[in-house]
Amino acid sequence: MAMRKVAVVGAGMTRFVRRAQETARELTWQATHQALDSCGLTLDDVEAVCMGTAPDAFDGVHMKGEYLSDGAGAWRKPYMRSYVGGGTGVFVPIQGWYHVASGMFDVCLVVAEEKMSSFYPHAQAAFLTIFDHTTERPLKPNLLWIFALEMNRYMQTYGISKADIARVAVKNKRNAADHPSALLGDKNITVEDVLNSEVLAWPVNRLDVSPVTDGAVALVLAAEHVAQRITDKPVWIEGVGWSLDTAYWTNRDLAYPRYVEQAARMAYDMAGIREPRKEINIVEPYDPFDYKELHHLEGLLLADRGQAPQLLADGVTERTGNMPVCPSGGLLGVGNPIAAAGLMKIAELFWQLRGEAGARQVPGQPKRGLAQAWGDLMQVGTVVIMGR
Amino acid sequence: MSESSQNLPGTPLSEKDFQDGLILHSYDEMQARYAWDTGTAIGSYLAALKEGFLLGGRCSTCRRTVIPPRVVCEWCFRPMDEYVPLQDTGTVNTYSLCYVTWDVQRIREPEIPAVIEIDGASPLHGILHKLGEVDPQQVRIGMRVRAVWKEPAERQGAITDILYFKPIEEA
């Protein structure tokens, strides 16, 4: 049976800021409103709404999917919130995809929001409660721990240096200088700046880490027959994949993200891609920490294990390189409002593939892009492949 | 999207906007308390900690010894066969030197969280804990370590019944 084709036909986003005046519902509305405007649709055209947003602790509202519903345009509509931790931002377009691909709906809004500044005084403290309540939380862990543990294992396994990794932060923050929504764009940042920033949790320094951010992003998805009426430049969702590894994260090797590979294989398979390194023109892997971009490129089979730093060193992943990676500026540069950051990557592919990315435009009229996010206890891979 | 940021929604504020009362705002704190049932596997793990040993579980189908124990093997979905008492020694799989507490307070002497592969469990099977009695600069992946326990009378059946792991002196 032929699968129904699903296109992205509109996108919108707020600025990514450290602390927003807007309530979470207002931020959500701003992105949603923009996305509809971008493709000339109104709320009457929308049949269902998908919401992606990460821990309730951030916005400080229990069942926050309900709280965000009106801003997402869900009034008296079918509305659901999907949730796979940090992977949510790239999962919610998958959720939109199955809403439309199922044949139940022709036009679907896909919205992601995070207002991390509402967790006060320190958003990072919310992460204590992602650990196992009985066997880990009594040790008072923080989010930096698991990233630092994983980064160290990755460096040790493949002999990668902190300087190799710092280049990712430099590339992405420089790219972000061209993004109007960016929180931390910086054209002049250097590897030394990253290496000399304060040590938070060795091997992680401050500039290895993406910032606490508020923001929202929205997309409009449509079935083929509707998409072709709305736009002559639809961007198709060609493949989707997701995979969730065991919660017993201390019972597996952290050097390689096999869950990302599982998700990628599922998406490549659906998209009919056999040689991803040749067939993917732009990549937006998840980069909440700089080493994660490298780690994820390997999981996506776009680099050999331990070899992603070489791609970076060779300039392959620059915006003008053979395989631009995070031309948006990524989470390190644009900012990391968890779920919204993931969906920002999908919006970036949408703009890039339509040739509408302005100063960030990747040369050579890219045909196909891949976005990926990661989440939970280094456990979830979510992958979307889009093409024109 | 190529427009300038001035046209984009999203209104940035500074901390000073709050301090100066320029922005209406409020505070709240959720009263959220739980008593999670420990159940069979984790209950038994905690009981073992109180006794002063680490408890694992064995899946005979996968020939795998895990820690902490669990009632079902996540790989073959067969019930775990038996508990296995493990050593309180192990090998550092990875570690960090962390200068920030969970609630983002800076500390001068780092905490040293580590994944420690436990002796008697299958390779790469370990637990999260901390290292102590060690110069942070001397910590290495592959370092052999041993649990330092609280006094028996002070143990309550918790992961914190182990204070930390410390290096095993080479004989």
Next chain:
Amino acid sequence: MVLLERDPNAPGEWVDDLPVTNRYTFGLAGERFFRVIKEEARILGTHCTRCDRTYVPAAAFCERCLSELTEWVDVGTTGAVETFTLLYVNADGTFREKPQVVAFVRLGDGGLIHFLAEVDPESVAIGMMVEAVFKEPGERLGSIHDIRYFKPMG
């Protein structure tokens, strides 16, 4: 179903709190809505011309069409009790002797949820007209508590 048994000495439960501490902005619409309550003791709504609805509390957007709402209207400080309840249970779930009288008071096409006071709980009825009782100007901080309660008009 399972082969492992529970250690008879296993502690039954693990008890802990989930620390969640928040700071909320009142937002684009809330900022003005509550400042006008604080400074002028007036209640404003925002009007959607497309849907012909007046939102109270004022909203930045119309939930029905997502239009930005820029037309602010004074909806007065009196309204009818759309519905009410006598609440005999406290925030922590414990019971209370005397009920809190809580009402939804219709203002514009929305309204406010607040306490009713200066009234015998047994005589409250749906449709009863009530008016907002504000705190003194100096006591108002910009919050829903700047209104003490609603009381019967009369």
Next chain:
Amino acid sequence: MNERVAVVGVGWSGFRPVSPDLSYKEMMYAAAVRAYQDAGVDPRRDVQSFITVAEDFHEGTSIFDEYTPDQLGAVLKPMHTISGDGLHGLATGYMLIQTGQFSLVAIEGHSKASNILTLPQITAYAQDPVVNRPLGLNSDFIAGLEMNRYLYESGATLEQCASVVVKNRGNALRNPSAPYGADLEIGEALGGPRLAWPLNQRQAAVHADGAIVMVLASEQVARSLTAQPVWVLGVGWCNDSYALEYRNWSQAVYAREAARLAYRQAGIRHPTQAIDFAEVDDTYAYKELQSLEALGLFRSGEAGPATEQLATAADGELPVNVSGGSLGMGNLLDATGLGRALEVVLQLRGQAGARQLNNVSTGLAQSWRGVPTASGAVAVFSN
């Protein structure tokens, strides 16, 4: 797409006021292993995607999704969490199969309500933090406001609400999985402490612990697995206004719209004729009456008198909550809708034991996400 979808396996653990012998993972496993056994499938080999419904603060864990795969056999498989009710999860599984990319999907929901020591305070944290929560009210005030307006507009009486309690807790006596069965008189259901007048405590469902797993399959796979598939004819879900101030206070608009969507897929034009029995939301007794009207199973104002006249009793024209409903089985938090669907499946398979209805071919399950939400879902099944 347009693939028929069937329930091919169900399993559950519970339902009990407390469950101190099981961790939440062990409770989920107990339900899952039964469901896979019932369906005759191996989760590691056969099940292609998994869904859990959960909310972080019901679990006491941020990003609860982390802790879902192991005990369901879902490790390194496409698994995700829906922060919704069990019927939202069921609808998600239905859509996944309809894409044509998946033919076997498992859905899990659970409640460890007994582990939550401060549920009222946590529920209050779902209220708007700026305009509502500062009043410091127990969230039951929302049910009180809604019940009062519903009674006012529909003409339903307190006695009619009490008759829902008598019926459902009486039905629960015939359900060995329901912990709150009771033989009550109307006067007893009207009595007891007041909660949020006109709502009293005995008309509010008490919480229970339990887990439910359902296995859904495409038609082709369903026919290969079982001679007794239960078809999902339609699913629907809907949100009304989040803001308490903007919503309709007398009608369950979310249930009406969710039903409209489900009926449309099921090809149902006259629900009163098509639906043989229903399992609907009865978190509070009045919700059963309000929901039945929203679902088009009774005209506005008629569910109350009909209940009083036993039309919704197990031997009435339209049996409602034969399982005992939430009043009899317990409020299962996010698993509540799966509890309703479970009974529909068992009835349509003829496996409902002492409470088995005769000659039923089409049943409806409906859920509401509880205060302060205006969110719910509907599913229609047939054998």
